[in-house]
Amino acid sequence: MKDQEKPLRIVLSGGGTGGHIYPALALAETIKQCSPDTKFLYIGSKRGLEKNIVPKFGYAFESLRIQGLKRSLSLDNIKTVYYLMTSIGKAKKMLKEFAPDVVIGTGGYVCAPVLYAAHLLNIPTIIHEQNSVAGVTNKLLSRFVDRICISFDDVRKDFAGQENKIVMTGNPRGQQVVTYLKEHPITSKSGVEVVIFGGSRGSEVINQAFVDAFDGLSDKPYHVTMISGAILYDDLLKALNGKKAKNITIVPYVDNMPELFAITDFVVCRSGATTLTELTALGLASLLIPSPYVTHNHQEANALSLVHQGAAEMILQKDLTGDAMVTVIDRYALDQTKRQKMAEEARKMGITNASNRIISIINDVL
Structure with a gap:
């Protein structure tokens, strides 16, 4: 990591499934090995697996209420839009209080308000896509983030117009198991x-x-x-x-x-x-x-x-x-x-x- 007078501060966000959560935790583990003084805040959803998993690893955890859009016409979609708008405001408040140097999203609906709030606050942002088909949230966020990390070459086509941001990194879980x-x-x-x-x-x-x-x-x-x-x-x-x-x-x-x-x-x-x-x-x-x-x-x-x-x-x-x-x-x-x-x-x-x-x-x- 770059030499800094103060410890680096990083916000991680990713939720819903272990496939979004564990890459974020694997990345945090390596960063801590390189820079033990790094401070982390993990922002997840109130109902996702992350609310139980992340605290066990010793990271500060905050949650937002968020849900995905239904594919059919549904009153739930009105709730989804409401939760998204209110979560953006709450995420902005969390980010201002924590003052991160960078915000990293690894997928799941909760990343949308967190990464978009970081964009509005001019905080550097990175998303990571683990699959060969991009998730809806990452596709939407790709316009607003600074870098897009990928694990499969096939997924490049899902980020049309954002090619200059894409970097092939692989999945942090691979480095962790090795x-x-x-x-x-x-x-x-x-x-x-x-x-x-x-x-x-x-x-x-x-x-x-x-x-x-x-x-x-x-x-x-x-x-x-x-x-x-x-x-x-x-x-x-x-x-x-x-x-x-x-x-x-x-x-x-x-x-x-x-x-x-x-x-x-x-x-x-x-x-x-x-x-x-x-x-x-x-x-x-x-x-x-x-x-x-x-x-x-x-x-x-x-x-x-x-x-x-x-x-x-x-x-x-x-x-x-x-x-x-x-x-x-x-x-x-x-x-x-x-x-x-x-x-x-x-x-x-x-x-x-x-x-x-x-x-x-x-x-x-x-």
Whole structure:
């Protein structure tokens, strides 16, 4: 960071999902390592996950009431406009009191009033887009911010007219997981490890495909760790009806995914931006099953960015079966050459210094 007489003051904003929250926290972690005296304020929404997650990391937290527009005509949209206008005023007050040097938004509706208020106050602003399809909020804010950080080249088209602001940085989560593994190296590993999961809360569809695939996965010369999601764990065990296999372990949740990924050879998962950042940063071969229930189908677009480079395979959810899952897992778990080739292509796409790149941008806009 630039030498300053006073500690740098940074406002972070991002909310709704972990995909917006954790990149902001990963960036803050790296900035603190570089400049321990940096002061942070995180502005989130009253109803988002960030209100519970951020304080656990020790950062000051303020909240605004905000919600997204409905796609159909709705009285709720009148409330949305009202919340937006009042939140801009509240955000301006928060920013004046905290007096940040820079404001950084990582996506979600709450970023709109915070970043726009910073623009009105002539405070330098940066947004970060994690996906290969830009979120509505970031698209709207792109006209008002100083820099636009991206993780996928494909998203450039969504910021037409703002090309001079765009910088490819990658996702700070990638640098975080690589740094973690350097600090906590795995000293031993036995056999090929396959990990299947459907996100932090699990996926009923992926869990059912695993149930259908169980017999086909049993007694293979590789180990499978199935992460069901905490709320779906009992249902999964019930669906298996007592079936067990020596090479299959079923757990409800894993607190430290980087530690598990360190011994993993092949992954079956959704294609959220944070997950793909981890896979590419660590160079892991994967089968991606995009969730069709996300805005603008961005998970499929994310997955295709890897598929087109030979860095992953993809099965659409509508085509997912137990047999299809087993076929792809066998293809890579049983063939080291194919697996290593895919892993190398994934590694080529990984950016493992995203936070450092964003720090350079912060220095540039100050």
